[in-house]
Amino acid sequence: MDQLTPIIDTLPRRQRLVGLRRFAGNRLAVVGAAIIVLLLLVALFAPLLATFDPIFDQDYSNLLAAPDVTHWMGTDDLGRDIYSRMLFGARISLQAALIAVGLAFCIGVPIGIASGYFRGVWDEWVVMRIVDALQAFPSLILALALAAALGGGFYNAMVAVGIGFAPAFIRLARGQAMSIRNLDYVMAARSVGAGHLRIMWRYILPNAMAPLVIQATFAMGSAIIAEAGLSYLGLGAKPEDPSWGAMLHIAQAYLNTNPTLALWPGVAIFAVVLGFNLLGDGVREVLDPKLYR
Numbered sequence: 001m002d003q004l005t006p007i008i009d010t011l012p013r014r015q016r017l018v019g020l021r022r023f024a025g026n027r028l029a030v031v032g033a034a035i036i037v038l039l040l041l042v043a044l045f046a047p048l049l050a051t052f053d054p055i056f057d058q059d060y061s062n063l064l065a066a067p068d069v070t071h072w073m074g075t076d077d078l079g080r081d082i083y084s085r086m087l088f089g090a091r092i093s094l095q096a097a098l099i100a101v102g103l104a105f106c107i108g109v110p111i112g113i114a115s116g117y118f119r120g121v122w123d124e125w126v127v128m129r130i131v132d133a134l135q136a137f138p139s140l141i142l143a144l145a146l147a148a149a150l151g152g153g154f155y156n157a158m159v160a161v162g163i164g165f166a167p168a169f170i171r172l173a174r175g176q177a178m179s180i181r182n183l184d185y186v187m188a189a190r191s192v193g194a195g196h197l198r199i200m201w202r203y204i205l206p207n208a209m210a211p212l213v214i215q216a217t218f219a220m221g222s223a224i225i226a227e228a229g230l231s232y233l234g235l236g237a238k239p240e241d242p243s244w245g246a247m248l249h250i251a252q253a254y255l256n257t258n259p260t261l262a263l264w265p266g267v268a269i270f271a272v273v274l275g276f277n278l279l280g281d282g283v284r285e286v287l288d289p290k291l292y293r
Contacts, residue, residue, distance in 0.1 A: 019286035029282025035275025043090040050084035054242040057081060064258045073264050076250055085242035086264055092243045093272060096158055096227035097220035103162030105216055108169025113200050113208065115170070116177025123174070131167040139164040143226050147235040154227075154243075157236040161226045165219055172215055176208035210287035217283050221276030228269050244269050 023029055042049065051072075059079035067074045073082035115127040134142060139161075146160035177200075180186060186203050194202075228245030230236035237243035244265035251262035 022285045023282045026282050026285060028278045029285070032275045032278025032280075032282060035271055036279055039090055039094060039272055039275070042087055043094045046087040046091055050081075050087050052081035052084045054080065054085040054088045055240050057084075064254060064261070066258075067260070074258070074260055076247070076261060077254065082247075082261070082264055085247060086244075086268060088242040089244045089247065089265065089268070090272075092154070092237055092241065093224045093227065093269075096154075096161070097223045097276075099155070099158040100161040100165060100223035100226065101216050101219045103159060104165035104169050104219065105212070107162070108166040109173045109205070109208075109212060111166075112170040112173025112175075113177045113204055116174035117181050117196070117200055117204060119178075127170065127174070131170050134164070134167045135171075139222070140226055140229055143230065144233070144235065147230055152235045154231075154237045154241070157227065157230045158223075161223055161230070164226075165223070168219070169212065169215065172211055173208060176211060177204050180204050180207050214280060214284045214287060217276060217280035221273040221280075224269065224273055224276070228265075 057080065059075060061079070062071070062075055063079050064077055065071055065075040065079075071081050071083065073086065076082055076085070111127060115123040137145075143157070143161045143164040146163055147157045150156035150160055181204065186199060189199050189203055227236055227243070228248065231241075231243040231245030232249045234249070237246055239246055239249075247265040248262055248269075251258075251265070254261050
């Protein structure tokens with residue numbers, strides 16, 4: 001077999017099947033996958049499943065109502081249907097996970113791979129010192145500060161969360177590049193004249209993807225928590241938008257009189273974050289080569 005073929009392309013088919021069987025045999029991972037699939041379906045078909053408009057349908061004669069036949073989860077302080085807002089809130093949470101983690105991945109992976117591949121002063125005294133400075137702050141505090149500096153709003157908040165998550169991807173990609181750059185197939189690629197960009201794209205990135213995908217899966221749950229936290233504080237989605245975090249902020253004032261107002265978004269955030277964490281464990285079992293030894 002060609003010695004320049006990356007390891008990921010030579011992974012035996014039997015080993016891949018073993019990985020899938022490991023995932024299927026992990027009941028918690030299957031539960032996590034089912035939760036995420038349900039989230040995707042709810043977000044996709046929210047306009048069809050909703051019984052009311054989540055923003056404009058306001059029943060002022062039926063404020064803070066308990067669940068009934070018309071409003072399955074009750075109404076909020078403006079008479080808006082909580083069930084419909086929960087459905088559209090799934091869209092906001094899914095967007096938050098995809099935008100924040102996608103931005104962190106696109107920023108962190110190229111910088112980390114280039115830094116770990118070339119090393120030198122750029123790696124030790126520029127990239128890693130910036131990463132150390134950013135990681136000195138808790139990610140949510142860093143996102144809070146960046147969101148406030150950017151002016152609030154959902155997309156600005158997700159950019160802030162993505163920047164806050166990027167250092168973890170930089171450090172992980174850098175470590176993978178450092179461990180791969182001197183392997184035999186990379187040295188062989190250099191010996192036949194492959195350029196740096198081709199080596200990083202064709203040989204280092206594919207073989208570094210497994211831990212990066214695992215990190216991204218776990219980070220999506222953290223992004224949903226960060227979005228909910230920023231929206232709760234008024235720096236994320238607009239107050240009228242059906243964000244689960246904003247719904248918790250509204251429910252805070254009615255915990256004594258109508259606790260179910262906080263129950264639905266709280267349970268949804270818990271379930272979705274748990275789903276991403278369980279799914280991450282399953283993905284790790286499939287992609288982590290150490291588990292096949």
